[in-house]
Amino acid sequence: MGRSQSNSLRITIIGTGYVGLVTGACFAEIGHAVICVDCDAAKIDLLQKGGMPIYEPGLEELVRRNVAAGRLAFTTSTREGVEKSDVIFIAVPTPPLPDGSVDLSFMEGVAREIAGAMTSYKIVVDKSTVPVKTGEKVSETIRRYCRSKVEFDVVSNPEFLREGFAVGDFLKPDRIVVGVISQRPVAAMTELYAPLNAPVIVTDINSAELIKHASNSFLALKISYINAISVLCEASGANVQEVANGIGMDPRIGRRFLDASLGFGGSCFPKDLSAFIKIAEQLGYDFALLKEVQRVNARQMERFVKKIVNTLWVLKDKNIGVLGLAFKENTDDVRMSPAIELCQRLQQEGAVLRVHDPKAMDKAKTVLTGVTYVADMNRVAEGCDALVVATEWPQFKKLDLERVRRLLSHPILFDGRNLFDPEEMERLGFIYKSIGR
Numbered sequence: 001m002g003r004s005q006s007n008s009l010r011i012t013i014i015g016t017g018y019v020g021l022v023t024g025a026c027f028a029e030i031g032h033a034v035i036c037v038d039c040d041a042a043k044i045d046l047l048q049k050g051g052m053p054i055y056e057p058g059l060e061e062l063v064r065r066n067v068a069a070g071r072l073a074f075t076t077s078t079r080e081g082v083e084k085s086d087v088i089f090i091a092v093p094t095p096p097l098p099d100g101s102v103d104l105s106f107m108e109g110v111a112r113e114i115a116g117a118m119t120s121y122k123i124v125v126d127k128s129t130v131p132v133k134t135g136e137k138v139s140e141t142i143r144r145y146c147r148s149k150v151e152f153d154v155v156s157n158p159e160f161l162r163e164g165f166a167v168g169d170f171l172k173p174d175r176i177v178v179g180v181i182s183q184r185p186v187a188a189m190t191e192l193y194a195p196l197n198a199p200v201i202v203t204d205i206n207s208a209e210l211i212k213h214a215s216n217s218f219l220a221l222k223i224s225y226i227n228a229i230s231v232l233c234e235a236s237g238a239n240v241q242e243v244a245n246g247i248g249m250d251p252r253i254g255r256r257f258l259d260a261s262l263g264f265g266g267s268c269f270p271k272d273l274s275a276f277i278k279i280a281e282q283l284g285y286d287f288a289l290l291k292e293v294q295r296v297n298a299r300q301m302e303r304f305v306k307k308i309v310n311t312l313w314v315l316k317d318k319n320i321g322v323l324g325l326a327f328k329e330n331t332d333d334v335r336m337s338p339a340i341e342l343c344q345r346l347q348q349e350g351a352v353l354r355v356h357d358p359k360a361m362d363k364a365k366t367v368l369t370g371v372t373y374v375a376d377m378n379r380v381a382e383g384c385d386a387l388v389v390a391t392e393w394p395q396f397k398k399l400d401l402e403r404v405r406r407l408l409s410h411p412i413l414f415d416g417r418n419l420f421d422p423e424e425m426e427r428l429g430f431i432y433k434s435i436g437r
């Protein structure tokens, strides 16, 4: 990328999680001076020593290169970050509350901290996923807690990064959404992203916030739609992949996000759906369509567990191998992972599990106990009554299937991600059950 860009605007990112760290490293990569702030001293210490708190393809290299070039630094001091920058991004967690609504206390706390540290004009940009009207609240809060009467602008600039592909998504975005209350910060925001040559949509702040929730909810809806179609395919003998290809070629529909699965998970879709339903409710609209998206998703897991139980009958003391623990491929993230939920359901039925994930085993160990973690994906099947594919890691497609079949006590494979060709699996001697085929 064009690393020769000017360093005229200095950036601080508050919150060094998946979004904050990727955003900070990528802004540095395109030439800006960036400070990443986090209140977690252990995390900042690790980053300062060259370690990585998360696995994200390409990120470690990016961090190393930009730290070495003097464009990227880490601190626990919000005050330092605010003082030394022109544009301050907020990328803190916005976790769900028990009723599905969003806990905005980190957001509010950071807004107050920024207010307390401001001594000159700042642009405060919200990158976290937040309910519509949060920007207005952040603006009010900064105004209230700012001691001197310094000027500032609040901007909503939602992220559309997919975990596992976040660096590429940042550097080659489909669009950049900039939601503003006043026009003053638009030039600076445009300048920040100029090296990416991507379309910039400038809109009002409430629309920008809605774009984020509406976008994630639509993608979740797309997955639930194809998962509902997969049920019809199973009942009628059709093939959901053929149907997805057939409808996906219509550019109005598009083929992406039409892969039937055991359901979507992760730290975004489930949380954002609940939040959006709640936001709609508060705005006086019953978003029943999205409630059904949630129901279809929950049923998809039920159906998959049932498929396993119907085939193996009693799961108590059966050995089952599970490939995949992360909520999707290319990540070590197990938050709201359908694979982990599946493992726990199988454990509840009394099954004994051997599990493997290329990157997520360390994180899985904190939430999934009483299983055997296996380092070699080809050996998970050893002595098992069945093997289950729960995450769409591309390397699982390269399994040594002959060997896997020999290692299994019974050649049964449940594929929750449709990674294999049913005819080929039959030819190899497997009893093969996938989704919607």
Ligand code: UGA
Binding pocket: 129, 159, 160, 161, 162, 163, 164, 216, 219, 223, 256, 257, 258, 259, 260, 261, 262, 263, 264, 265, 266, 267, 268, 269, 327, 328, 329, 392
């Ligand atoms: C999602 C969005 O795709 C990003 O645009 C957004 O920025 C991000 O949330 C966020 O709000 O931070 P992410 O949660 O990282 O990104 O992962 P996705 O690739 O969207 O996958 C979500 C889940 O849907 C995974 O469990 C995946 O396995 C599942 N999925 C995805 C399917 O079951 N079928 C598909 O066709 C696609």
